[in-house]
Amino acid sequence: MIGWKIFYLLVFPGLLFTGVLGLIVGWVDRKLSARLQFRVGPPFFQNFNDFLKLLGKETIIVKDSIKSVFVATPLAAFGFLVLISTMIGLALFFHEGFVGDLFVIMYLLMIFSVLVILGGSSTGNVYSSIGSGREIKLLLADELAFILICLIPIIKSGYQIQLKNILEVQSVQGPFISSVSGAIAFVIGILCIQAKMTLPPFHIPEAETEIVGGPYMEYSGPLLAFWQLNHYMMFVIYPFLLIALFLGGFDLHGIGILWAVLKYLLIIVIMILIKNTNPRIRIDTALNFFWRYATPISFIGIILAVFGV
Amino acid sequence: MGWYNKRLAKSLWVFHVSGSPCNNCDIEILDLITPAFDVERFGLKLVGSIRHADVLLVTGIFNQKIAPRIKKIYEQAPKPIFVVAVGTCMSGDCCFKDSYNKVKKREDIIPIDLYIPGCPPKPEAMIAGVVKLIGVLNG
Ligand code: SF4
Numbered sequence: 001m002i003g004w005k006i007f008y009l010l011v012f013p014g015l016l017f018t019g020v021l022g023l024i025v026g027w028v029d030r031k032l033s034a035r036l037q038f039r040v041g042p043p044f045f046q047n048f049n050d051f052l053k054l055l056g057k058e059t060i061i062v063k064d065s066i067k068s069v070f071v072a073t074p075l076a077a078f079g080f081l082v083l084i085s086t087m088i089g090l091a092l093f094f095h096e097g098f099v100g101d102l103f104v105i106m107y108l109l110m111i112f113s114v115l116v117i118l119g120g121s122s123t124g125n126v127y128s129s130i131g132s133g134r135e136i137k138l139l140l141a142d143e144l145a146f147i148l149i150c151l152i153p154i155i156k157s158g159y160q161i162q163l164k165n166i167l168e169v170q171s172v173q174g175p176f177i178s179s180v181s182g183a184i185a186f187v188i189g190i191l192c193i194q195a196k197m198t199l200p201p202f203h204i205p206e207a208e209t210e211i212v213g214g215p216y217m218e219y220s221g222p223l224l225a226f227w228q229l230n231h232y233m234m235f236v237i238y239p240f241l242l243i244a245l246f247l248g249g250f251d252l253h254g255i256g257i258l259w260a261v262l263k264y265l266l267i268i269v270i271m272i273l274i275k276n277t278n279p280r281i282r283i284d285t286a287l288n289f290f291w292r293y294a295t296p297i298s299f300i301g302i303i304l305a306v307f308g309v
Numbered sequence: 310m311g312w313y314n315k316r317l318a319k320s321l322w323v324f325h326v327s328g329s330p331c332n333n334c335d336i337e338i339l340d341l342i343t344p345a346f347d348v349e350r351f352g353l354k355l356v357g358s359i360r361h362a363d364v365l366l367v368t369g370i371f372n373q374k375i376a377p378r379i380k381k382i383y384e385q386a387p388k389p390i391f392v393v394a395v396g397t398c399m400s401g402d403c404c405f406k407d408s409y410n411k412v413k414k415r416e417d418i419i420p421i422d423l424y425i426p427g428c429p430p431k432p433e434a435m436i437a438g439v440v441k442l443i444g445v446l447n448g
Contacts, residue, residue, distance in 0.1 A: 030349070046352055049319040053363070056313050059385040061358060212357035220360040220387040309438040 006070075013089020015082045022232035023047040029235065029272055036276045047232065054225035062169065062218050064124030073119030074226040075221065077112050081233045084108050089241045091163035092249050102159050105241065106150055112230075113139045113196070116205075120215025120226075131214020135198075136202035136206040137283050141290040142195040148298035149185040149192065153245045155305040156182065167249040175248030186246045188298050193238040194274055195286065197231070201278035202286055210280075239267040311448060317363065317389070318446035320340060320352040321439070324362030324386070328379050330369025331404070334396040338366060338427040346432045353442065359385050364442075365392045365419075370402055372410040376418050383419040391442060392421045396441075397428040 008014055026047045031047040034041025053152035061067055075274060084105055090096045154161055156176050198274035205214045208262035216227050243249060250260040281289075288291050327335050337378055342355060359382055371379055384390070396403045397403040399421070405411060412418060425438040 034347070034349060038344040040350040041347075042349050042352055046320065049316050049352060052316045053313075053320045056316070057363075057389070060385070060387050132408075208357040213361070216361075217358045218360055224361060 001149045001283075008090060008094075009082065013093055014086040017089070018082065018085040018233050018236045019229060021183040022229070022234075022236045023051065025235040025268060026232040028268065029275075032113050032272050034060040034267070036272075040044075051225050051229060054228065055222050057221040059221035059223055060218075062123050062125070065218070066122040069118055069122035070218075071223065073122065074223045074230065075113045075144050077115040077230050078226050078233075080108050081114070081230055081237060084112075085233065085237050085240075088163070088237060088244060091167060092240060092244055093252070095164050095167065097162050097164045102150065102154070102161055102163050102166070105163075106147060108137070109196070109237075110143065112234075116215050119219075123215075123218040124164075125218050127211040127213075128215050130211050131205045131207070131217070134207075134211075134283055136247075137217060138195055138198070138202060138204060138286060140229050141287045142192045145188055145290050145294040146196065148302060149189045149294065150245065150303045152176070152181055152298070154300050155302065156308075159300050163244055167244060170248040171251075175246060177246045179305075180309045181301040182246055184297060184304070186242065188294050188301070189242050189246070190270055190274075191294060194243070194271060195290070197234050197238065197271075199254040199271065200275045203280055204283050204286060207280060211282075235268070239264055239271075242267055261267055314446045314448065318416075318443045320354075321363045321391075321443070322354050322356045322361055323364045323366050324356055324359045325366045325368075326379065326382055328367050328371045328375045329371045330396060330398055334398070334418065334429040335351050336369040337432060338368070338395060338435070340432045341435060348436065348439070353439065360387060362386055363390060364439075365390055366395060367392060367399065367419075368395045369398050370405045370408065371415050371418060372408070372413045373412060374410070376412045391423065392419055393425065393429060393438065393442065394421045395424045395425050396428050400424040400426045434442070 010016060024047075027042065027044055031041040061070060087097065087101050087105055091101065117132045117135050117139075120128045120135065122152065124131075153166050153176050156179065157166045160166050160169065170176060177186050198205050206216070207214060211217070216224065219227055247263050250256065250263075252260065312443070325338055340346060341353075345448065353364075359365070365381065365386060369375075383390070395417075398405060399415065402408075402411070415421065423438055423441060423442055425435055428433050430438075
């Protein structure tokens with residue numbers, strides 16, 4: 001029994017599966033972006049090579065930093081992401097879970113952002129601090145909309161707060177995206193993901209050309225490798241969460257496998273297209289967008305969901 | 310170390326610093342990431358912070374004012390780091406050879422691993438240079 005739990009955590013659907021799939025999807029992201037810009041793009045094993053190379057480089061612990069926080073944050077963030085991916089994967093692939101796991105997932109995802117903020121502000125670098133400050137503002141902007149759209153599937157499934165039960169309701173009624181409120185929530189959800197993963201147009205905290213990488217600026221070697229891996233793992237976690245909440249999860253029998261891959265690719269490709277067609281926006285524009293438009297629209301979605309539309 | 314060097318050769322991240330050039334070389338370097346030349350197919354990537362870099366790309370003569378800063382940047386880089394000197398400026402002073410403010414010997418400031426001459430070198434020449442570096446790493 002305990003052996004299986006360790007297997008879930010370390011191999012499938014936890015660490016190994018999410019890490020490897022994340023790096024592969026990261027390659028899809030880079031390759032597709034390159035093709036959209038009429039470039040050739042990197043080879044298939046690029047992200048693996050990047051990761052392994054960074055593991056072997058020298059780690060510089062910045063003299064002015066709070067050393068324990070500086071070292072602990074990337075590793076802790078990695079641990080949390082492994083935990084989240086295991087929970088989502090268990091619900092998706094094995095139909096297991098516990099009551100309220102959706103709330104725990106939302107809570108842990110927020111902790112990840114907090115860890116980025118902590119890591120950035122522990123370095124004692126001005127640009128990193130600016131990046132952390134922007135990350136806080138971005139978190140304030142997208143968090144409320146994200147929580148609201150996560151409530152919509154809960155309401156539509158008759159107030160189930162377990163991912164497994166939400167998936168079961170969807171397999172009977174059809175995926176929630178086919179209803180009006182579900183569709184609204186899905187669209188807002190993709191935009192929230194874009195902001196939570198700090199992908200363009202919401203890469204305000206990182207902004208390579210402006211504040212040289214923001215919170216990650218001072219990280220080097222293995223610690224940077226873990227930040228990179230965290231970023232790519234989120235390419236798995238957030239789409240899987242959206243699939244579980246709105247697209248009816250995976251049906252891994254026969255033709256269902258093809259559908260599963262297509263669902264996943266659909267979300268990834270939409271994200272990459274948004275990423276490649278939008279320039280970076282200012283932080284006040286982002287706040288404006290989420291508070292003026294996204295959050296009220298998700299409120300409307302909730303009202304629609306309560307009336308069962 | 311052979312295995313690790315092969316990984317390193319496939320993912321060189323480049324940090325670009327200009328040590329008082331005429332700025333032409335820097336413009337040509339940016340050509341490398343455009344669709345026509347696209348060095349991302351070799352895994353090369355321009356990064357914004359020296360802490361992420363494996364290759365330090367320097368251009369220009371070093372004058373008295375920038376020399377200590379270049380040294381500082383080199384010391385801030387996580388090792389192993391390779392220094393690639395782009396332009397005739399780096400290898401032979403070029404049109405600045407009579408400048409009163411240039412440092413005597415650039416190699417005293419930072420060790421240089423690879424010279425790419427040309428004023429400015431063509432992007433093809435830079436790619437050829439970088440591929441030589443990759444070849445050395447691959448053994
Ligand atoms: S080598 Fe020529 S083009 Fe390059 S910086 Fe020197 S003078 Fe300018």
